[in-house]
Amino acid sequence: MPLVKLRPPSEQELQLKGQGEERPGPPLLFKHHTLHTLHSWDPSAQHLRSADHSKKSRMSMIQEYLGQLTLQLGGGEDTYPTVVPDPNFDPDKDAARIETAIKTKGVDEQTIIDVLTKRTYNQRREIAFAYERRAKKDMISALKGALSGSLETVILGLMKSTAQYDASEIRASIKGLGTDEESLIEIVCSRSKAELMEIKKVYKELFKKDLEKDVCGDTSGDFAKLLLALVEAKRTEPSSVVDHQKIDEDARALFEAGVKRKGTDVKCWISIMSERSIPHLQKVFERYKSYSPYDMQESIRKEVKGDLEMSFLTLVQCFENKQLYFANRLQDAMKSKGAKEKVLTRIMVSRCEVDLKKIRQEFKAHHGKSLYQTIAEHTKGDYQRALLSLCGGDD
Numbered sequence: 001m002p003l004v005k006l007r008p009p010s011e012q013e014l015q016l017k018g019q020g021e022e023r024p025g026p027p028l029l030f031k032h033h034t035l036h037t038l039h040s041w042d043p044s045a046q047h048l049r050s051a052d053h054s055k056k057s058r059m060s061m062i063q064e065y066l067g068q069l070t071l072q073l074g075g076g077e078d079t080y081p082t083v084v085p086d087p088n089f090d091p092d093k094d095a096a097r098i099e100t101a102i103k104t105k106g107v108d109e110q111t112i113i114d115v116l117t118k119r120t121y122n123q124r125r126e127i128a129f130a131y132e133r134r135a136k137k138d139m140i141s142a143l144k145g146a147l148s149g150s151l152e153t154v155i156l157g158l159m160k161s162t163a164q165y166d167a168s169e170i171r172a173s174i175k176g177l178g179t180d181e182e183s184l185i186e187i188v189c190s191r192s193k194a195e196l197m198e199i200k201k202v203y204k205e206l207f208k209k210d211l212e213k214d215v216c217g218d219t220s221g222d223f224a225k226l227l228l229a230l231v232e233a234k235r236t237e238p239s240s241v242v243d244h245q246k247i248d249e250d251a252r253a254l255f256e257a258g259v260k261r262k263g264t265d266v267k268c269w270i271s272i273m274s275e276r277s278i279p280h281l282q283k284v285f286e287r288y289k290s291y292s293p294y295d296m297q298e299s300i301r302k303e304v305k306g307d308l309e310m311s312f313l314t315l316v317q318c319f320e321n322k323q324l325y326f327a328n329r330l331q332d333a334m335k336s337k338g339a340k341e342k343v344l345t346r347i348m349v350s351r352c353e354v355d356l357k358k359i360r361q362e363f364k365a366h367h368g369k370s371l372y373q374t375i376a377e378h379t380k381g382d383y384q385r386a387l388l389s390l391c392g393g394d395d
């Protein structure tokens with residue numbers, strides 16, 4: 001049993017963990033609990049243990065402590081949404097407004113935007129139920145008929161849950177002739193284990209197919225192997241124990257499989273990057289620099305090419321700072337010639353109830369201008385109004 005290795009994390013470790021999203025719960029709670037239980041199973045702290053602590057009560061305390069750890073480490077991820085529940089929510093009133101807006105000659109897009117971009121997915125779903133009761137027809141079909149173009153894409157995207165939306169985007173990227181590798185990479189390489197597991201479940205419900213099979217069927221070689229490994233969602237949960245030996249082993253293995261040898265042992269890179277926890281990998285990439293003259297991202301650029309290169313880079317960028325990755329992608333999507341509206345729409349719709357607020361902070365910090373201002377400059381009309389509303393404010 002690795003019990004003896006358990007110890008409360010230091011302030012420094014807790015701060016380091018703040019980077020990834022799979023971080024433990026509030027440090028205060030963690031510490032509080034640790035204070036009460038740690039002594040009782042430290043064999044060197046016999047004198048601290050009161051005489052009436054039977055073996056049984058110690059075991060139950062250990063179990064309680066481990067239960068707490070699992071709850072905090074494997075539990076809910078911190079979210080930084082820009083779209084939050086409307087506190088004065090009235091689905092019947094909203095449904096009536098939508099119905100009137102759809103019936104209005106020329107369609108009242110502004111009302112549709114005002115209502116649907118300021119409600120969470122769960123609230124939008126309630127509005128759809130209320131709409132169906134009132135209008136005796138399906139709200140999504142009615143919206144499809146009333147809206148068009150980019151606004152339609154945003155609003156219909158919002159009528160899906162985040163996992164349904166991601167699953168549909170993956171499906172769209174592999175369906176038909178050819179594959180939209182860029183979209184596929186963005187989604188599969190940036191989503192957390194919990195998100196991927198939910199996407200897989202929803203994918204099966206929506207399309208009656210296995211995501212694993214579809215992703216592999218449409219790609220090939222090492223790229224397919226990497227995507228499959230990620231979709232299998234085998235990543236370990238973060239541990240409160242920093243395993244320095246394993247960090248060193250992984251760092252050296254990544255170096256020996258890549259920069260040190262002729263060619264690249266891609267299999268080794270895939271297994272480390274798809275199976276280790278994110279806090280662990282953050283430390284591995286730090287350690288990596290003591291073996292390799294190039295950091296991990298430079299090494300990827302030197303060792304592999306094409307879709308495989310883009311996938312590994314996306315992974316490492318997301319391990320290091322996922323919200324910065326999205327901020328950079330938003331910037332590229334808007335700055336590049338022939339603005340990539342698809343990428344802009346996807347990030348705004350898929351992250352507005354997850355971490356868009358933090359993406360906004362990274363955007364402002366790294367690109368000088370706020371996301372709000374940048375969207376205002378590069379888009380127009382109803383599409384712009386919908387995106388700005390999802391953005392939730394200027395910084």
Ligand SMILES: [Ca+2]
Binds near residue numbers: 259262
């Ligand atoms: Ca090499």
